[in-house]
Amino acid sequence: MFSGLRHKKSFLLIRNLIAVEVIAYGLFMLVALSADWAEAYSRFGVSDYLSFTVLEFTSLAMVQIAIVVFVVTRSFREDRDIKEIIRSGEDERLEFKTSLRWDVRRNEISKELERSAMKTVAAFLNSDGGNLVIGVDDEQRAVGLAADINSLNKKSHDGFENHFNNLFISMLGPEFRQYVRLSFHTLDDKSVSLVQVDRAHRPAYLKTEKGEDFFIRTGNATTALKVSQVASYISAQWQ
Template identity: 45%
Template structure:
C-alpha cells in the first residue's frame, strides 16, 4: 500500500460553481436593466469611453470577465487537494498564494462520512475529522469518501494493510485453516451454467475467515491446483473483465456479509499458467460476522480446512473468547 494518498474534490463542484455564476450573472443583468441611464453616466467617466461606445465595450468586457472567472474556478479546483498520510491529513489550496493546513490523526480521532442525495448518486461526500485536542478538518466533496475512510482506518491500524499474496507459495500448500481453493466463483463446471450456490459457498468461507484468523481463497484453480482461470466467470458478467468480477463480488459480499466489513477484504489478480486467477484475502474481524442467506443468518468459523456453522449454544461461548471486547452480535 502506498504511504501517501492524494484526493481531490469531485468535479461536480465545478459544475455547481458554473451554474451559480450563470444564475448570478443573469440576476445581475436583469437588475442592471433598470440602471441603464446610470451605467452610461459611469462609463462616460472612464478613459476608454472616448474610444469605444458603451454597447461596444459591454459585451467583450462581460465575456472576458466570465472567461477569467471560469479559469480561476478551474485553477482553484485543480490546485486544491487533500493528502492522507499515516498520522496526518493536510489540505493544500490557493492559486496565486498557496496555503496548507495540517492536522494529526490517531485512533482517538472521530471520523464520520456524510453525503446528500446527489452525493450518494454520484459517489462523493464529506469526511469530517474531529480530534479531542482540536484541529478539526472536513474533506469536502471528495470522490468515493468511503474508500478514503477505509484508507484512513488502515493507516490508523497497520493490521488492516494488505500485501500482495505469494501465489506460488499458496499453491504449494494444502487446504488448511487459512487457505481454500475454488475452481470458480459462480460458473458451475458440472452444469455449464451459473450456480449461485457457488457464490454462497465462497462467502461462507470468507465469513469463516473473518470470524477466525483470516485467510486466503484462491479462485480459478481445480482440485489438483491446475489453473482453470476466471474466463468462464467473466462470461457470466455484463463486462468480461476483472473489474466487473470484483464489482460483482463486492455486491454479493455486501448483501450476504455487509459493506461495513468490505475493508477487511482484498482481491488481487494474478497470471498463472496463462490464466487469470483471483486471490481473496480476508483479515480477521474484531466484530462477529454473520452470513445472511435468504431470511436466515449463520455464524461460521474455520475448523481445520472446513467452514463450520456454530449452534446457538456454541456462538455465545465463542463470542466470549474470540470477541472479548464486543460480546454478542453487532
C-alpha cells in the first residue's frame, strides 16, 4: 500500500518536473530568440572574461536547479500540511473518518459508513466548507486506507477515488463534484485521503432510500435539519 503511494507520488513528481522543465526551456528559448543578446552582452567589459555561451547555459542550468528545488520542496510540504490539518483536531471545518466503507469491528463492508462520509461532505457543502480526512481515527492516529482499498474490485488509490466518486454522484449529484477535491497523503507511513470541500453555491441534499436529507455543520458535529428548518436556513444562506 505505502509502496504504491510512493510510486504514484514519484510518478507525479517526475511528471511535474518534466512539464515545468519543458515550459521553462520554451520560455528561455523564446527570450533568447527575441533579440541579439550576444551583441548586447559584448558591449559590457565582462564579455572579455566570460563568453556569452557560457553565461547562457549557466543561466539555464540555474533556472533548472531552482525548478527542481521548488517542485521537490512543494511535494514534501504537502505531507507536512496534512499533519498540520490533523493536529488542529476536529471542529466545524474538520472531521476524521477511520474508514470510507470497511467496518473493522464487523469485518465487513458497511453502507452506513459510506453514507456517514457523504453526510459529512453534504454538511460541508451546505456550511462554510471543510476537510474530511479518511484513514484517521478520533484520536488523530493514522489507520490508513488498506482495509478500504482491499475491499474494492480495483485495489488501488485510483479504485478508492473511483468508488468515492460513484458514491458522491449517486448520493449528492455530479453537479456538486466541482466543489470537492480528493488527494492522498502519507501519515506515519500510512496512506490517508484528504477530501477538501468548498461551500456550494446552492443547497445540497443527500439522497436516501426514503427521500432526501439536508445536513449542516454545527460545531464539530453534522446535524440534520428538520423540514421546517431547511427553508429558513436556505433563505438566510443563499438568498
